[in-house]
Amino acid sequence: MGTLGGLRRWPELVGDESSLLVDTVAPGVLRLSEAVVSERERAYFYLLIGHDADCLIDGGWGFCSSLDALRPDRSKPLLAIATHSHFDHIGLLHLAGTRYGHPAEAAVFADPHPVATQALPYLDGLEALAGGGRIDPASVRQRACPLDALLAEGGTVDIGGRALTVLHTPGHSPGSLTILDAANGLLFCADVVHDGHIWDDIPGTDRGALLRSHDRLLEVDFALACPGHGAILSRAAFQDRIARYRRDIGA
Numbered sequence: 001m002g003t004l005g006g007l008r009r010w011p012e013l014v015g016d017e018s019s020l021l022v023d024t025v026a027p028g029v030l031r032l033s034e035a036v037v038s039e040r041e042r043a044y045f046y047l048l049i050g051h052d053a054d055c056l057i058d059g060g061w062g063f064c065s066s067l068d069a070l071r072p073d074r075s076k077p078l079l080a081i082a083t084h085s086h087f088d089h090i091g092l093l094h095l096a097g098t099r100y101g102h103p104a105e106a107a108v109f110a111d112p113h114p115v116a117t118q119a120l121p122y123l124d125g126l127e128a129l130a131g132g133g134r135i136d137p138a139s140v141r142q143r144a145c146p147l148d149a150l151l152a153e154g155g156t157v158d159i160g161g162r163a164l165t166v167l168h169t170p171g172h173s174p175g176s177l178t179i180l181d182a183a184n185g186l187l188f189c190a191d192v193v194h195d196g197h198i199w200d201d202i203p204g205t206d207r208g209a210l211l212r213s214h215d216r217l218l219e220v221d222f223a224l225a226c227p228g229h230g231a232i233l234s235r236a237a238f239q240d241r242i243a244r245y246r247r248d249i250g251a
C-alpha cells in the first residue's frame with residue numbers, strides 16, 4: 001500500500017525559520033504557521049514585536065528550531081502567552097524566556113505528554129502532513145514549556161508600545177485565554193472562535209462554559225480576530241461564526 005513510506009517521525013519534521021509560513025497581519029504583528037503540516041490541520045500563532053520585548057501568542061506544533069530570523073532585535077526578551085495547552089499550539093513555547101498562561105493548564109505545559117495535550121489519539125492514523133503523510137504516533141515529542149507566570153482574567157502583559165489584556169474564556173479547554181490588543185483592535189482567540197470545527201466534545205471541554213465565553217466575546221470591541229485556525233475574521237464574521245455554532249448545536 002505504500003502507507004509506511006508516508007509515516008514520518010516527529011523530530012525529522014523540524015526545520016529552520018524558512019520552513020514557516022509568515023504573513024503580516026498589522027505593523028509589528030506576524031502570523032506564523034508550519035508548512036510541513038497540511039492546510040487542514042495547520043495552526044496559526046503570532047509574533048508581536050514590541051519596543052521592550054517580543055511576544056509569541058502560542059507556538060504551533062513545534063516544527064521549527066528558532067524564531068530569531070523573524071525578530072528585528074534579538075537582544076530584546078522573547079515572552080510567550082499560551083492560549084491553551086493543546087499540542088497544536090504549544091510546540092515553540094519553549095523558545096521564550098518567560099511564559100504566561102492560565103493555572104488550570106499549568107501541569108500540561110510543564111509535562112506535555114501527548115495524551116494530556118490531546119495529540120494522541122488524534123494523530124494516530126491522521127494524514128496530518130502536507131502531501132498526505134502521517135506522523136508515527138510513537139514519535140510524538142514536545143518540549144516542556146512550564147509557565148513562569150500565571151495569567152487569569154484581567155491580567156495584562158505590556159511589551160512596550162503594545163499592551164495586551166487577558167480574558168479567561170473557558171469551554172474549549174479549562175484555561176483558554178483570549179488576548180486583546182485593544183489599542184490596535186486585535187483579538188487573539190485561538191480555538192475559542194475560528195472558522196472551522198469548534199471542538200467542544202473532547203476531554204476538558206465544557207459546552208456551557210464555551211457558550212458563556214462566546215457571550216462575553218460578542219461584547220468586546222475589536223476590528224480583527226486572529227484565531228488559531230482558519231482565516232482572520234472581521235468582527236462581523238466573528239459574530240456570524242458564533243451564531244452559526246449556536247445553530248449547529250441547537251443552542
Ligand SMILES: [Zn+2]
Pocket residue numbers: 084086172191
Ligand atoms: Zn485547542
Ligand SMILES: [Zn+2]
Pocket residue numbers: 043086088089191228229
Ligand atoms: Zn487548535
